[in-house]
Amino acid sequence: MACMAIIMTGSMAAIEPKSIASREFKNLSVLPKNISAGELSKIMIDEFEDGLGVSCSFCHAENKETHRPDYASDQKPEKEIARAMMRMTIGVNKKYFNLRRPLIGEPSLAVTCETCHHGVPNPGQQVGQ
Amino acid sequence: MATENTIITNDNDDGIDRAGFIKCMAWAGTGILWMMNGGVLKSYGMSQLIDKTTGQLKQHVMVPPADFSFVQISDSHIGFNKAANTDVLGTLRAAISKINTMPSKPSFVLHTGDLTHLAQAEEFDLLEQSLKSVQTEKIFYVPGEHDVLNNNSKEFLGRYGKETKGDGWYSFDFKGVHFIGLVNVLNTSEGGLGFLGNEQLSWLQKDLEPLSASTPVVVFAHIPLWAVYPQWGWATRDSEQALSLLKRFGSVTVLNGHIHQTMQKTEGNITFHTAASTAFPQPAPGAAPAPGPMKVPAERLRAVLGLTNIEYREHQHTLAVTDAPLSESNTQ
Numbered sequence: 001m002a003c004m005a006i007i008m009t010g011s012m013a014a015i016e017p018k019s020i021a022s023r024e025f026k027n028l029s030v031l032p033k034n035i036s037a038g039e040l041s042k043i044m045i046d047e048f049e050d051g052l053g054v055s056c057s058f059c060h061a062e063n064k065e066t067h068r069p070d071y072a073s074d075q076k077p078e079k080e081i082a083r084a085m086m087r088m089t090i091g092v093n094k095k096y097f098n099l100r101r102p103l104i105g106e107p108s109l110a111v112t113c114e115t116c117h118h119g120v121p122n123p124g125q126q127v128g129q
Numbered sequence: 130m131a132t133e134n135t136i137i138t139n140d141n142d143d144g145i146d147r148a149g150f151i152k153c154m155a156w157a158g159t160g161i162l163w164m165m166n167g168g169v170l171k172s173y174g175m176s177q178l179i180d181k182t183t184g185q186l187k188q189h190v191m192v193p194p195a196d197f198s199f200v201q202i203s204d205s206h207i208g209f210n211k212a213a214n215t216d217v218l219g220t221l222r223a224a225i226s227k228i229n230t231m232p233s234k235p236s237f238v239l240h241t242g243d244l245t246h247l248a249q250a251e252e253f254d255l256l257e258q259s260l261k262s263v264q265t266e267k268i269f270y271v272p273g274e275h276d277v278l279n280n281n282s283k284e285f286l287g288r289y290g291k292e293t294k295g296d297g298w299y300s301f302d303f304k305g306v307h308f309i310g311l312v313n314v315l316n317t318s319e320g321g322l323g324f325l326g327n328e329q330l331s332w333l334q335k336d337l338e339p340l341s342a343s344t345p346v347v348v349f350a351h352i353p354l355w356a357v358y359p360q361w362g363w364a365t366r367d368s369e370q371a372l373s374l375l376k377r378f379g380s381v382t383v384l385n386g387h388i389h390q391t392m393q394k395t396e397g398n399i400t401f402h403t404a405a406s407t408a409f410p411q412p413a414p415g416a417a418p419a420p421g422p423m424k425v426p427a428e429r430l431r432a433v434l435g436l437t438n439i440e441y442r443e444h445q446h447t448l449a450v451t452d453a454p455l456s457e458s459n460t461q
Binding site (some may be wrong): 038045055 | 211246247278316323417420
């Protein structure tokens with residue numbers, strides 16, 4: 001399973017890429033626009049795919065012509081929810097754990113997607129539900 | 130009580146039950162013989178070849194080519210470092226060691242995707258360095274969705290796509306068997322299902338056209354071409370179109386990875402097989418709320434990882450597929 005290029009994050013200068021972006025990703029509103037491909041991939045896989053047990057198409061709409069994920073599209077509401085969740089996660093780490101510049105995907109975070117999701121799309125979801 | 134000589138189930142759906150099998154055995158020589166004739170490999174039923182009066186092979190019959198075997202490895206996820214396996218390079222090396230100690234050297238190795246975890250150049254480099262020690266002639270690859278995360282598979286295709294078509298699909302022949310590597314991870318559709326697409330399906334149709342129905346065909350791709358568990362994306366949306374093109378062949382073996390566990394199913398002439406990962410296991414379909422890396426006790430990890438050995442014998446109409454764990458230990 002795997003996912004790719006997404007989304008997000010709004011107010012943040014919070015995430016600082018360690019390397020130069022290998023390409024420009026479109027419609028990033030939470031994650032920094034110059035995030036590197038490697039960093040973006042790591043967030044998509046570790047935070048979302050493994051953290052929620054989903055694949056790319058959970059948030060990303062499909063381009064009906066090419067049948068490929070349209071990473072820039074905001075068509076699916078799940079994508080906006082993901083953005084809101086990232087903002088919330090950053091806020092929780094800042095407000096309650098006194099992290100100065102919490103970065104999504106960084107091991108220093110006290111609270112991550114996984115903290116509540118435990119590998120499922122909806123926290124609290126059990127087998128067979 | 131069943132013994133190891135008892136046929137419990139007939140998974141091949143080939144009309145041969147235990148009684149039928151014994152009858153065939155009595156008729157020594159039953160099977161398909163592969164012969165090279167004018168540069169073309171053809172198969173013949175033994176009844177066409179045996180001289181009924183002498184019980185010997187008819188004149189001018191050539192000895193069939195030697196048997197061969199190949200190995201499938203999958204989902205090595207180089208770069209993964211979470212609790213489910215913090216040493217994926219170590220377990221890949223264990224798989225390589227297993228290959229190198231096999232009684233007969235495999236003619237080649239198929240890697241059915243997710244070579245890397247994040248498609249980073251350094252992850253591909255590490256994989257390549259490790260696989261250099263595999264004692265085989267060649268390694269063939271198809272990408273997993275983790276290998277195409279960046280730039281739509283540019284890194285993968287730059288390394289392994291030089292002699293491929295379209296987005297990386299290709300075919301080759303080996304000792305009379307036609308091998309087809311398909312790419313079903315670039316257009317992963319709703320629900321994470323694999324997708325082949327019309328361009329690849331058209332190519333497949335043309336690729337198969339010149340083959341006689343008796344040609345054994347091996348198809349390999351990352352995401353299963355049969356509906357293992359579509360709820361988790363463990364299927365390919367348009368695989369039916371590909372499988373319909375394969376129906377006329379007498380022996381088709383479909384090899385996949387992606388689900389990190391072995392599973393086999395036979396439908397008519399087609400045998401589907403998914404391989405274990407060399408990196409980490411995933412839950413059985415429906416056994417967890419969602420798929421993903423599954424942590425097992427450290428002492429059990431190598432028992433749920435592994436590789437697959439496939440042997441081709443001319444006188445059998447299916448390929449013999451054997452899964453081998455990296456470790457026989459299965460203690461909890």
